[in-house]
Amino acid sequence: MILTIMTQLQLELTSWAKELQSLPMLDTVFTFLMRYLLLLLAAVIVVRSAISLLRFRRQPEIWAWVTLPTGDRLPVTHWENIIGRGKRCDIQVEYPTISRTHAVLTRYDDGSWTIGDAGSKGGVMVNGQEITVAALEFGDVFTLGGVEFTLVPITQEQEIEQAERRSEQTYFVQPGLSLGFLTLFQIFLMVSLVLHKDVSHAPTIFGTFFGLIATQWGLFWLQKLAHRKGYDLEVLAFFLTTLGFSIIASSTPAELPKQLFALWLGLAVFLVVGWSLRDLERAKLVRYFATGAGLLLLTGNLVFGTEINGAKNWIYIGSLSFQPSELVKICFIFAGTSTLDRLVSKRNIVLFLLYSGAICLCLALMNDFGTALVFFVAFLVICYLRSGDFATLSLICAGTGFAGVLVLRFRPYILNRFSAWGHVWENALTTGYQQTRAMMCIAAGGLLGLGAGNGWLRYVAASDTDLVFAFIAEELGLLMALFSVLSVVCICAFIVRSAPVGRSCFHTIGACAAGTILLMQMLLNVFGTIDFLPLTGVTFPFVSNGGSSMLSSWGLLAFIKACDTRQNASFAIRLPGQRR
């Protein structure tokens, strides 16, 4: 019964596509209009999201008050706070007996508090007891270097007032409307593609695009049900995913259903990672599991992996293939992030350094240098966030550079992979073939593009993964390619903007690391295509054709969702009123 309906539907869609294609002038006029309209819609989508993500008022959440001996009270605006005399302390108190970094005041998911000594000279006392770490109840007196403070809760009125204030000047745009624009964008793109591809692909294109539209609205309503208002990050991610769908529809339409399935898996990962981050205690548990899983995945890859295009980063299970290194990105962030109390009490990063070293080594052994570089930069960023220590980082960089030189000295063939870099036009028919075709097609597309499905780059190997920047530029215009880059830029700028109002270091470090990975991948992908950097085969997040990449992109986005502390914005953040 269902089968007959499906077959009937398929026939209907095919004949509809045929009719569309046979209309005189429709293609010409439609393509002409779309070249402007799609760009306009893309601009509206990206700009609306950018306004929402980058212009919100950074009103801190107040979780409690600390009263001083003078009677003044200072707000506690994070879950993890350093108290001390130093200028960069979250709660700065000017008493000579207090150390620069004196204590760490921590709030937990259940609303309980602790205070811990951060290696101070004067020591920490709670209710007269000398402690290193101790639970703190509201009303408890804690003494830092002989100065007495009291932790005072905020009242319900204050909480309500704060929620109102934080909601003001936060939501400039309606995410539902942005999603509406995106849907329009997708429908136009879909019709363009159907007009330019073989009619036999029409049912697939219609089906997957409607599947995509249904998925994004489904997620939207799901979050609406959970009383969450922030959907801009998802809109940008779905915008990029749409560009990816367009590329696949143009190059290998048969792979569209697979990509839609990958999107669903990605969303599942997104929701699971977001859910796990929502509860800090849960996140700390997941952290251990993820750290182990990361190593296991990569060593498994080394043992069972299959080499494709020179890099042994694929595992085949039956006809299913995936790249473990993509999932390891999520594990890596879990391993790298940490709460403030741990950072202050255990300052060393040796364990994480060893872990990162092991992962980079595995990737190097797989000849996956692009991904190794992404991990290395993410590692540097995490280390910097955790320690702020440039000297150690320089030392690590120098050491790694030295090791790299040694490797190249003894394994010079590795260099061959990058021999075309900077000389692609001299090697236009050999090692520089992909990049030169990419640039030719970028030029052919101009700023406005040739129309979805009208490109030539699809005949070039890996154009739907490594060369997507050029693919978008050719068919949808260099401006569209620019919008795709700006989408990721927006996401990363949002991380930086929301860091000062973050709740926990765990989330801030996680989001920064996720942003770094997304950014580095895009940077390597785009700059590889245009020969600013060697072509390393790193994917463009959300856009490149590939299930594993889609999975990891959405997983990384969950970390960014977890740092979105705008009032009632993110599902990965517990609503302020909620207690566990």
Add this chain to the structure above:
Amino acid sequence: MKKISDRSNALLVFLGILLVGLLLFFGIFFVKGEEWIVFPGNPYTYSGSQLSQGTVVDRAGTVLMDNSDGRSYAEDALVRKATLHLLGDRDGYITAPLLTEYASELAGFDPVNGVYRFQSVQTSAKLTISANVQVAALEALGNYRGTIGVYNYRTGEILCAVSTPTYDPDQVPDIAGDTSGRYDGVYVNRFFNATFTPGSIFKLVTAAAALENLEDVAERQFTCQGEETIDGGKLICNDTHGVLDFQTALAKSCNIAFGQLAMELGGETLNQYVKRYDLTQSLEIDGITTAAGQFDVLGKEDLEIAWAGVGQSTDLINPCSFLRFVGIIAGGGEAAEPFLVSSVGTKSKEIYRAKTQSTGRVMGEETAKTLQEMMANNVKTVYGQGNFGTLSVCAKSGTAEVGGESLPNATFAGFVQDEEYPLAFVIVVQDAGSGSQVCTQMAASVLRACTAALDAEKDS
């Protein structure tokens, strides 16, 4: 928290790198996009090694080439033969630099739209040549190997640039298997890419130098006894002219008179003048780089200088460059730089239009005027005005000895002194004999075709 959140600014460094890089790429795109479009192998511009875009038409709109669906040449076989060296063959033996030069325009490229076109409208390159004149020149050359070029010295438009031998690119003969010699050097464009011993047409250069350096030269008397011994060698004349003045010396093409002038001027002065007229320079004409001529007199014996001054010795000129030189005389000391492509565009949109550029004043007005009179006198007294009907033609012929068993190269250069038909011409015919005998009729028939073409344009 504050410490950590401050450090998140590290991300901005990467964002900065990315944005700067992207900005840089946009700059490169605007500068180099065109280069990428015409780079060999661009699927939008070439199919295989051939331009797959655009049509080429002559000045009257006759289609010479259409690349829209594979390459097709003009309908008329004679036009195909006459334009082969401009448009190139299918196999790449004869290149067509002018197509490559305008490949990006023909592909319809601009940075905003790329190669997008609203409808499949072909872009067309309009050449300055006239298919009819090309055919007339081809027929005038007959079985000779050589070249005829005509250009408008006021506007710079090249109306005719024919090179023989040639063949029909739609019916390629068995060139490799040919033993008759009729296809010798068939792949060379003799107008742009070859050099020849000029013979006596070079006396125009010596005359110009003499007029500007030897004050009394116009009143001088020369004595020609058929030959003269210099440095133990002999300078030989084509006749024994006896006593003759400067104007008659040019008309009768007296080697003794011009040999003496050359020696008096000296190698350095002559060399200076050859340079001033760009006769040993390559010219850039719509992507075509002309062959550089040769004039090698510095540090040479008097006899060599004398022979060089009459267009023999090791002198070599490129017909196109020499045409430009004749144009300078005709234009009164300055002329328009020759060009071949007048415009590129679609019916609705013009992408490129040629602009007339001047050579600048390289010859004194008086000198040019005197040379004009002397060349007019040549036609009146030697070549016969009757050949040219009502056209007031000024010219100089040459018979260039090339040695070996070959007959001399017949050369002929001149112009029409008429603002309605400001045409300069040059003819070089290899292995032919006397310039005045071989070339006069050729010049006459090509000029007739040119005036007819220009008249037709005026009517429409």
